[in-house]
Structure formats: C-alpha cells, structure tokens
Amino acid sequence: MNTTFPLHISTSLLLSLAIGSSLLAQGKAPPPAPVRTATVEQKEIATRKPFVGTVRPTQQAILGSAVDGRVIEFNYEEGDRVENGAAIAQLLTHTINLQWEAAKAELNVRKAELEEMENGTRPEEIEQMKARMLAAEARMRYLELRRKRAEDLYANQKVTSAEVRDEAVSAADAAKQAFLEAKAAYDLSVAGPRAEQIAQAKARVAMQQAIADELEDRIKKYTIRTRFDGYIVKKSTEVGAWASSGGPIAEVAHLDSVDVVANVPEQDIPYVQLGEEVTVEVFAYKGHPFSGKVFSINPSADVRARTFPVKIRIKNELVDGKPMLKSGMMGNVLLQAGQQKVAKLVPKDAIVLGGPAPMLYTVAKSADGLTAKPVTVQLGEADGGLIEVLGEIQPGDQVVTRGNERLRPGQPISIIPTTENQTAGS
Structure with missing residues (x-):
C-alpha cells in the first residue's frame, strides 16, 4: 500500500540495481536489497464499518419577533459570528417609549x-x-x-x-x-x-x-437577540421591512462544536456505544480526519429504513476565523459494527497491491542469509496505521514495509538498522 519510500532507501535500491546489473553481467550474484521491516502484531480489534454522516449544528434557532414593528437596524450579515446576547436587529420604539x-x-x-x-x-x-x-x-x-x-x-x-x-x-x-x-x-x-x-x-x-x-419588557422585545454563540446562517428581513409578531428575523447556528449524524442499521446498532471514540473523514477534507465521540443514540428508528440516528460530537476547527466543518457537509463515520476479535496486524505499508491478490513479503532465513518470502493475504479491518491480514503469517514474523515494491521472491535482503532508520527520518 506504500508506493514511496525514503530517499536513502531509494538511493540504496538504485545503487544495488546498478551494481546487480553489473555483477550479473560478470556472472556474480547481486548484493542484498536494503529494506525496512516491522513485526507482525496480534491483538484484539473491533470490527468497524463506515457510515455516511451529515454535519449538523449542535444548536440552531430561528430568531423571531415577539412584537409588530418596523426594522430600523440589522447589525449582521450571513456568515458573521455573533456572541450570546448580541443584538441582531432593532425595531422602531418611538411610540412605546412615550408610553413608558x-x-x-x-x-x-x-x-x-x-x-x-x-x-x-x-x-x-x-x-x-x-x-x-x-x-x-x-x-x-x-x-x-x-x-x-x-x-x-x-x-x-x-x-x-x-x-x-x-x-x-x-x-x-x-x-x-x-x-x-x-x-x-x-x-x-x-x-x-x-x-x-x-x-x-x-x-x-x-x-x-x-x-x-x-x-x-415590551421595549426589550423590540430588540432581537441571540441566546447562544454562533453564526448567522440566514437573514429573513431587511432594514425598513415590517416585522410581524411571530415572524422570522434571522437564523443562528452554533458551530463551535458540531454533530455528525449517521443513520446506523438495526443489525449494527447494538455494537455502538455512548462515549465511543470515533474517526470522521469529511469528504471536503481528504487526508484530514476529525476525532469525536458518540454523543447520543436515538432509540427510535426510521420505520421505513430501519436505521437509528447516531450523533458524533466533534470540536470544530477554525481556519481564518471561520469553522472548517459547516452544516450540511458529508463524510464517513467509522463505527464499531461487530464484537471484539483477535487479529494479526501489519503496517499498511507492508501490503503490495497490483497483482491478482494483495501480498506482502516476510523475512526468511537461509544458509546464505535473509531472503524475501512472498505471502498472499486477505485484508480485514483497519486499526489506525495497521491492517488485519489473513494468510500464512504468524505473530512475531518480520514483514517488509519499505523497499518491498521492487522485491522478487527469494531475493536476498538486508535490514536497515534501527539507528539508521531514525537518522534518515530525522
């Protein structure tokens, strides 16, 4: 699954290939290919499934007028941030001020x-x-x-x-x-x-x-205020317009934290737990996962789809003072959808794709040294940077994670020492 590797490994491989070609021409065996390896792990993981979710504000309200009056001020535009108690609009109060x-x-x-x-x-x-x-x-x-x-x-x-x-x-x-x-x-x-x-x-x-x-008190109602922090997402009137009692003035959404709402089928809902750590991948931000927790599980299903709404609460991030996650965005929510199981895990970089089936190379020992042994595997659940594999490998085996794209079955290899890895990565 890895298609690039560090410069020092690439240089070593190119040098090895050049030397190998020269030695082959002279009838001599090429030197071992330099590779990086990792150990096959075995641990319990949960079966996870992606569910499409939609970003929703944690709070959203339509601000209305409690009295009739003429709009003389509108202090914000759509997209502006407002603080709790901010005056969004003002109606004319001359007559009622005289009465007061x-x-x-x-x-x-x-x-x-x-x-x-x-x-x-x-x-x-x-x-x-x-x-x-x-x-x-x-x-x-x-x-x-x-x-x-x-x-x-x-x-x-x-x-x-x-x-x-x-x-x-x-x-x-x-x-x-x-x-x-x-x-x-x-x-x-x-x-x-x-x-x-x-x-x-x-x-x-x-x-x-x-x-x-x-x-x-009536005079206070001529000033329309928001009751929580948020953003103006809709204006329903303008200065000079007549506002009727009960009519909408503006709509405010709280986006400092958001809920990603995913509809989970009934066969998967028993495995979803409140407080579960969840990763959300929003389609608009490829390669930028968001972390959240299961905030609520609605116990009432959609009778037609047989799905239960699950809310994942995420703290929003700001870019140039604006929230990254906006209401209506969509993404994948990775939720637990099965019981815990014991699995063999390898780094995703160990997987070589492009053939009839996924494969990886394990490190085999022989009288002449270390060689690359190909093993066909089936891929299972992902767990962070690791992935479950099913095949003829055992916990503790060494698998090649760098330099595996150009290996041949049985090719001699040399493992880059850890100190050299760290030096190259620094």
Missing part, C-alpha cells in the same frame, strides 16, 4: 401620594385644625349664650319677639354643628390616614409599577 415615560411619571405621582399618607399630617396642619376647632367652639359658646338670653326675654314677654328668638336658636345650633365638624377634622389630622387608605395607595403604586414594567 408617561407610565413612569404616573408611577412617581402614585409613590408621592403613598409617601404623603405614610408620613401622616404635618404638625403645622394639626395646629391649624386645632385653631379652627377652638374658634368654632368659642363661637358656639357665644351663640349659645345669645340663644338663652333670647329665650329668657321671650319667656318673660319682654321686648324680644318670636322671630328674634328663633333666629338665636338656629344660630346656636349651626355653631354647634360647625364646632363638631372642626373637632372631627382636628381628630382626623391627629390620627392620620387610616390603614385601609394606605393599603389602597400601596395597591395603586403596585398596579402602576406593573404597567411601567410591562412597557419596559
């Missing part, structure tokens, strides 16, 4: 009335009421004496007439009522407002406060 100001002024009046009642009557007012009461009492006594004198004169048939007597009696009665009224007013000023009146004033303040709060 009037409601606040009325609230201040109600509060002042309540404060006046809670403070009670001022001392100066009490003194004024007391003076009026005393003046009314003095007038009442004077007119009471005048009535008695008029009644005595009338009873003794003096000069006073019945008309004068009746007038004196009426004046005295009126003065008494005026005194009682002044005394009641004085007593009320001393006692202050009743508890019921204060309670009514408090209720009027609370009612007006609710009206002002309701208007303030």
